[in-house]
Amino acid sequence: MKLSEICEKIGLNFIGVDKEISSMNTLQDADATQLSFFHDKKYINDLATTSAAAVILTADLADKLPEGVEALVVPSNPYLFMAKASQFFTPKLIDSTLEKAKIGEGSYVAEKATVENGAIIGSNCTIMAGAYIGTNVTIGDNTIIHPNVTIYRNSIVGSNCIIHASSVIGSDGFGFAHNADGSHIKFYQNGNVVIEDDVEIGSNTSVDCAVFGSTYIRKGAKLDNLIQIGHNCDIGEYSIMVAQSGSAGSTKLGRNVVVGGQAAIAGHLEIAPFTTLASRTGVTKSIKESGKTFAGFPMMEHKKWLKLQARIASLLKK
Amino acid sequence: MKLSEICEKIGLNFIGVDKEISSMNTLQDADATQLSFFHDKKYINDLATTSAAAVILTADLADKLPEGVEALVVPSNPYLFMAKASQFFTPKLIDSTLEKAKIGEGSYVAEKATVENGAIIGSNCTIMAGAYIGTNVTIGDNTIIHPNVTIYRNSIVGSNCIIHASSVIGSDGFGFAHNADGSHIKFYQNGNVVIEDDVEIGSNTSVDCAVFGSTYIRKGAKLDNLIQIGHNCDIGEYSIMVAQSGSAGSTKLGRNVVVGGQAAIAGHLEIAPFTTLASRTGVTKSIKESGKTFAGFPMMEHKKWLKLQARIASLLKK
Amino acid sequence: MKLSEICEKIGLNFIGVDKEISSMNTLQDADATQLSFFHDKKYINDLATTSAAAVILTADLADKLPEGVEALVVPSNPYLFMAKASQFFTPKLIDSTLEKAKIGEGSYVAEKATVENGAIIGSNCTIMAGAYIGTNVTIGDNTIIHPNVTIYRNSIVGSNCIIHASSVIGSDGFGFAHNADGSHIKFYQNGNVVIEDDVEIGSNTSVDCAVFGSTYIRKGAKLDNLIQIGHNCDIGEYSIMVAQSGSAGSTKLGRNVVVGGQAAIAGHLEIAPFTTLASRTGVTKSIKESGKTFAGFPMMEHKKWLKLQARIASLLKK
Numbered sequence: 001m002k003l004s005e006i007c008e009k010i011g012l013n014f015i016g017v018d019k020e021i022s023s024m025n026t027l028q029d030a031d032a033t034q035l036s037f038f039h040d041k042k043y044i045n046d047l048a049t050t051s052a053a054a055v056i057l058t059a060d061l062a063d064k065l066p067e068g069v070e071a072l073v074v075p076s077n078p079y080l081f082m083a084k085a086s087q088f089f090t091p092k093l094i095d096s097t098l099e100k101a102k103i104g105e106g107s108y109v110a111e112k113a114t115v116e117n118g119a120i121i122g123s124n125c126t127i128m129a130g131a132y133i134g135t136n137v138t139i140g141d142n143t144i145i146h147p148n149v150t151i152y153r154n155s156i157v158g159s160n161c162i163i164h165a166s167s168v169i170g171s172d173g174f175g176f177a178h179n180a181d182g183s184h185i186k187f188y189q190n191g192n193v194v195i196e197d198d199v200e201i202g203s204n205t206s207v208d209c210a211v212f213g214s215t216y217i218r219k220g221a222k223l224d225n226l227i228q229i230g231h232n233c234d235i236g237e238y239s240i241m242v243a244q245s246g247s248a249g250s251t252k253l254g255r256n257v258v259v260g261g262q263a264a265i266a267g268h269l270e271i272a273p274f275t276t277l278a279s280r281t282g283v284t285k286s287i288k289e290s291g292k293t294f295a296g297f298p299m300m301e302h303k304k305w306l307k308l309q310a311r312i313a314s315l316l317k318k
Numbered sequence: 319m320k321l322s323e324i325c326e327k328i329g330l331n332f333i334g335v336d337k338e339i340s341s342m343n344t345l346q347d348a349d350a351t352q353l354s355f356f357h358d359k360k361y362i363n364d365l366a367t368t369s370a371a372a373v374i375l376t377a378d379l380a381d382k383l384p385e386g387v388e389a390l391v392v393p394s395n396p397y398l399f400m401a402k403a404s405q406f407f408t409p410k411l412i413d414s415t416l417e418k419a420k421i422g423e424g425s426y427v428a429e430k431a432t433v434e435n436g437a438i439i440g441s442n443c444t445i446m447a448g449a450y451i452g453t454n455v456t457i458g459d460n461t462i463i464h465p466n467v468t469i470y471r472n473s474i475v476g477s478n479c480i481i482h483a484s485s486v487i488g489s490d491g492f493g494f495a496h497n498a499d500g501s502h503i504k505f506y507q508n509g510n511v512v513i514e515d516d517v518e519i520g521s522n523t524s525v526d527c528a529v530f531g532s533t534y535i536r537k538g539a540k541l542d543n544l545i546q547i548g549h550n551c552d553i554g555e556y557s558i559m560v561a562q563s564g565s566a567g568s569t570k571l572g573r574n575v576v577v578g579g580q581a582a583i584a585g586h587l588e589i590a591p592f593t594t595l596a597s598r599t600g601v602t603k604s605i606k607e608s609g610k611t612f613a614g615f616p617m618m619e620h621k622k623w624l625k626l627q628a629r630i631a632s633l634l635k636k
Numbered sequence: 637m638k639l640s641e642i643c644e645k646i647g648l649n650f651i652g653v654d655k656e657i658s659s660m661n662t663l664q665d666a667d668a669t670q671l672s673f674f675h676d677k678k679y680i681n682d683l684a685t686t687s688a689a690a691v692i693l694t695a696d697l698a699d700k701l702p703e704g705v706e707a708l709v710v711p712s713n714p715y716l717f718m719a720k721a722s723q724f725f726t727p728k729l730i731d732s733t734l735e736k737a738k739i740g741e742g743s744y745v746a747e748k749a750t751v752e753n754g755a756i757i758g759s760n761c762t763i764m765a766g767a768y769i770g771t772n773v774t775i776g777d778n779t780i781i782h783p784n785v786t787i788y789r790n791s792i793v794g795s796n797c798i799i800h801a802s803s804v805i806g807s808d809g810f811g812f813a814h815n816a817d818g819s820h821i822k823f824y825q826n827g828n829v830v831i832e833d834d835v836e837i838g839s840n841t842s843v844d845c846a847v848f849g850s851t852y853i854r855k856g857a858k859l860d861n862l863i864q865i866g867h868n869c870d871i872g873e874y875s876i877m878v879a880q881s882g883s884a885g886s887t888k889l890g891r892n893v894v895v896g897g898q899a900a901i902a903g904h905l906e907i908a909p910f911t912t913l914a915s916r917t918g919v920t921k922s923i924k925e926s927g928k929t930f931a932g933f934p935m936m937e938h939k940k941w942l943k944l945q946a947r948i949a950s951l952l953k954k
Contacts, residue, residue: 093444093462094426108730112750114430114447114465126729129750129768130784132447132465132483144729147750147768147786148448148802150465150483150521162822164807165768165786166466166840171482171521174542174560182556182574183538186480186518200822203786203807203842204484204862206521206543206561220819224810225842226522226864226882228544228561228579238818242810243842243864244882244900246544246562248579256818261864261884262900262918264562264580264597279900280918280933282598297598298627304634309934311633315947316940411762411780412744432748432765432783450765450783450801466766468783468801468839484784489800489839492860492878500874500892501856504798504836522802524839524861524879544840546862546879546897564862564880566897582880582898582915600916615916616945622952629951 001088003054006035007072010084016070019053023089023190024082025212027052035072037082056081079187083177086188091153095135104141113145122159134170140197152209158197164225165203169193173208173215173231173249187211189231196220202227202243218255230267242279254290278302319406321372324353325390328402334388337371341407341508342400343530345370353390355400374399397505401495404506409471413453422459431463440477452488458515470527476515482543483521487511491526491533491549491567505529507549514538520545520561536573548585560597572608596620637724639690642671643708646720652706655689659725659826660718661848663688671708673718692717715823719813722824727789731771740777749781758795770806776833788845794833800861801839805829809844809851809867809885823847825867832856838863838879854891866903878915890926914938 001021007014022033027043030036030052037056038047047055047064054070056078062071074081094116101115104123109115112129119133122141127133130148137151140159145151149163152170163169175187191210195217201207202225209215210232217223218237228246229235236253242261247253251265254273265271265283272290277283282297295305319339325332340351345361348354348370355374356365365373365382372388374396380389392399412434419433422441427433430447437451440459445451448466455469458477463469467481470488481487493505509528513535519525520543527533528550535541536555546564547553554571560579565571569583572591583589583601590608595601600615613623637657643650658669663679666672666688673692674683683691683700690706692714698707710717730752737751740759745751748765755769758777763769766784773787776795781787785799788806799805811823827846831853837843838861845851846868853859854873864882865871872889878897883889887901890909901907901919908926913919918933931941 093446094428110750112430112748114428128729130448130466130766130786134465146788146807147770148466148484148766148784150448152464152483162808165788165804166484166522166784166802168483168521168543171464171543172480172518174520174540176540176558183516184540184556184558198819200808202810202844203804204522204544204802204840206484208520208543222810222812222820224864225804225807225844226544226840226862228542230561238820240812240820243866243884244562244880246579248561261882262580262898266597279902298631300631308630308634311636312630312944312948313934313936315633315951316944318947411764412746430748432746448766448784452783466784466802468766470782470801484802484840486801486839486861489782489861490798490836492838492858494858494876501834502858502874502876522840522862524802526838526861544862546860548879562880564897566879580898584915616949618949626948626952629954630948633951 003035003070003072006085006088009088010081012072012074012081014072016054019070021053021089023212024086025052027055029213035082035085037078039077039079039082056085077177080177080179080185083175083185083187086190087186089190090188091190092135093153098135101133110147116153128165146203152193154192155195155209156192156214157195158199158219160198161195162200163195164201164205167201167203167205167207169195169201169207170209171206173211175211175231175249191215191232193217196237199223205229208249224261236273276302278305321353321388321390324403324406327406328399330390330392330399332390334372337388339371339407341530342404343370345373347531353400353403355396357395357397357400374403395495398495398497398503401493401503401505404508405504407508408506409508410453411471416453419451428465434471446483464521470511472510473513473527474510474532475513476517476537478516479513480518482519482523485519485521485523485525487513487519487525488527489524491529493529493549493567509533509550511535514555517541523547526567542579554591594620596623639671639706639708642721642724645724646717648708648710648717650708652690655706657689657725659848660722661688663691665849671718671721673714675713675715675718692721713813716813716815716821719811719821719823722826723822725826726824727826728771729789734771737769752789764801782839788829790828791831791845792828792850793831794835794855796834797831798836799831800837800841803837803839803841803843805831805837805843806845807842809847811847811867811885827851827867829853832873835859841865844885860897872909912938914941 025034027046027050036052098118101119107125109127110129113131115133116135118136128147132150134153143161146165155170173189176184196219198220205227207229208231216234220238224243230249232250234252237255239257241259245263247265248267258276260279263281270286274291276293278295293302295302343352345364345368354370416436419437425443427445428447431449433451434453436454446465452471461479464483473488490507494502514537516538523545525547526549534552538556542561548567550568552570555573557575559577563581565583566585576594578597581599588604592609594611596613611620613620661670663682663686672688734754737755743761745763746765749767751769752771754772764783768786770789779797782801791806808825812820830850832855834856841863843865844867852870856874860879866885868886870888873891875893877895881899883901884903894912896915899917906922910927912929914931929938931938
């Protein structure tokens with residue numbers, strides 16, 4: 001879609017060099033065919049170095065962009081305008097123009113499973129009844145997809161993976177811009193999910209797709225049942241997440257992190273490798289030193305938490 | 319079903335004017351064809367004003383009913399007798415006598431989706447493979463139902479809605495009466511779910527149907543993944559609920575309430591408009607003043623909770 | 637599979653009397669055709685009395701076995717070797733050699749439901765569209781399986797049960813052994829789930845199958861939505877579990893236990909009959925006295941918890 005057309009559709013007056021836009025991305029990752037936006041001071045230094053085709057921002061920042069990057073100036077709330085534009089780049093759910101799915105040798109696809117066009121399934125896979133493999137999904141070899149699993153369009157699943165029944169890979173991340181009247185505008189989540197090899201995911205677990213780029217479940221990670229993985233998370237190699245735990249968006253777990261049952265991690269954090277989070281831990285800041293065990297909400301080191309609980313209990317003796 | 323027949327089936331001796339009963343309802347909402355019951359002192363004033371055909375109650379209250387309303391006197395536990403009667407009014411899951419579903423212009427219904435008889439789907443909808451649209455369900459225009467979503471009989475879904483994979487709309491509310499031997503009698507949940515326009519619901523979320531009447535998800539509300547909505551809840555316009563949060567039954571959220579991740583609200587409460595509940599807040603009493611932010615369990619204002627956590631942490635210094 | 641072949645495949649040097657092995661089990665429950673292992677001092681007395689065909693253990697314990705029981709000696713970590721062997725005994729997901737499913741009189745099986753070979757469904761059942769009834773599953777009479785429910789191979793479901801949409805019965809328990817490099821080896825979960833009569837299970841709930849033997853949901857128990865039941869749990873008769881609660885593996889609830897919303901119970905515990913756990917209770921030790929009410933995390937008696945919360949709140953006054 002032409003930049004001028006996007007502007008017209010989202011209510012902006014376009015002045016500048018018109019370009020064909022392929023998709024959207026962050027300031028840092030956008031290429032010369034992509035639209036980007038500035039909405040968080042944390043990324044202010046990315047303005048001067050972005051390779052984006054155009055950037056939605058407020059007037060005061062327009063002169064910070066490199067030459068050749070078009071400034072789409074908005075009065076306020078660039079996030080809202082970006083959300084409005086996001087709908088134009090959302091991949092098709094169903095695409096009859098794509099080739100029929102390719103199924104590798106020795107793979108079993110139940111008659112009552114669905115494999116959409118453009119999908120590629122490796123060899124010796126088992127796709128059980130009621131499983132849904134979306135448009136352009138890729139699955140490696142020897143992977144088992146249990147009944148009623150849904151894998152959204154463009155997801156990539158590795159080899160030797162097991163995904164248990166009713167889990168959902170690639171549902172939309174939870175992102176909305178807000179109008180002044182309190183209503184919400186969907187920020188279309190146009191990224192995907194990448195599940196590397198040797199991953200097992202339990203039943204009724206949800207892994208959201210990325211807004212841009214990918215949500216990652218790295219090699220050998222094991223997720224239990226009823227887990228929430230927000231958009232753009234990166235769950236490290238060999239990490240283990242126990243049932244009913246969750247991570248909000250854009251959080252990165254190092255390798256071999258263990259997340260206890262019902263524990264939760266806030267968004268945009270980093271958890272050092274070999275960290276253990278006891279059941280119900282609530283993490284609201286990054287963990288930088290690896291190999292430690294934490295508990296509680298607010299979170300603290302596990303030993304300290306145990307001591308604190310003893311002190312709290314002693315309040316009853318007074 | 320005749321009142322006399324109901325009484326016979328649930329073990330009551332019927333004396334009075336026989337009537338045809340269409341369904342069940344609360345004292346307040348029942349009309350002259352409906353059966354009601356008294357089980358909670360909170361509703362004692364509704365006895366005198368009810369328009370019900372008949373009311374199940376204990377003998378001491380029989381004289382409080384208006385003339386023409388039949389008293390079905392039970393020795394104790396009217397809730398148990400009402401539960402026993404509830405099975406006779408439960409709508410059919412499958413009804414071959416109803417007309418075939420009507421699908422609006424431009425709507426796509428995957429071959430492997432199911433749309434039961436009596437359903438009406440508007441125009442330009444997308445019903446993906448494995449989705450189940452139950453008997454007499456109504457869906458507006460431009461709505462997307464992702465794979466393996468289940469929408470129970472009689473649900474109403476608005477226009478421009480998105481429901482993500484494996485979510486369930488209209489599963490039975492959790493209601494049981496108890497026998498003296500500790501066993502439970504199902505209180506059939508004969509109400510429905512109403513989802514208004516512009517609602518988005520994430521994956522693996524459960525919205526229970528009402529026992530009588532409707533569970534509401536109001537216009538523009540956005541629900542994330544793995545959320546629990548109990549029977550007869552009313553989730554206000556533009557409210558936002560983050561993953562793994564939940565509300566027990568009959569709770570009413572005002573407009574633009576924000577419920578953080580893993581937060582929970584007990585049943586039969588009212589949450590004022592523009593309330594924000596931080597992640598993990600546990601709400602056990604109504605919030606009457608709008609626009610405030612709460613945290614903790616037991617819940618308190620967020621600022622107070624932060625201060626309290628500092629005080630608690632200082633116990634370690636002693 | 638021959639003992640000698642198992643040893644070869646998992647990298648052990650086999651010395652002893654070769655035997656045909658049918659499956660795996662605990663020291664206590666294994667019969668003369670089953671392989672077992674020793675990995676927890678708690679079970680040391682079971683070594684001398686086991687009837688297993690062979691036991692994986694470290695050299696120091698080999699002489700504790702009864703005569704005729706083969707010792708498969710490993711340098712360390714018997715659990716890891718048992719996990720490696722577990723893959724050889726996992727039941728087939730699909731078995732075309734079995735007889736077609738038998739469906740009892742008056743039962744409705746939707747055209748878009750799947751019932752695998754070897755399954756037996758009683759009379760007057762309703763199996764809704766998208767439901768998946770796995771290989772060798774048995775279902776009693778008058779049971780309703782709602783859309784998109786998945787029941788894994790070998791599960792047993794009683795009569796007069798209701799299982800709501802998208803719930804999963806028999807997904808793999810969460811069990812892994814660990815290699816020295818931090819990667820994980822799946823301990824195949826070869827047991828099943830047994831759901832007795834009169835059980836109701838809400839939507840999006842997960843009940844994992846046992847590693848050996850069975851996970852039990854006893855007669856008349858009622859489970860709400862989004863609940864996690866770990867492998868080898870035993871949920872007692874008439875117990876009630878409210879939405880978003882969970883139990884880790886091998887925990888046994890007595891009869892009429894009530895588990896509040898978002899409450900959680902750690903693994904390998906026993907909860908006395910008629911115990912009530914308030915919402916969000918976190919149970920980390922067994923409850924031996926019946927009929928009491930608990931709350932909090934760490935858990936304490938409910939009255940004490942209320943008092944403690946008052947004391948905690950008073951910290952703000954200082």
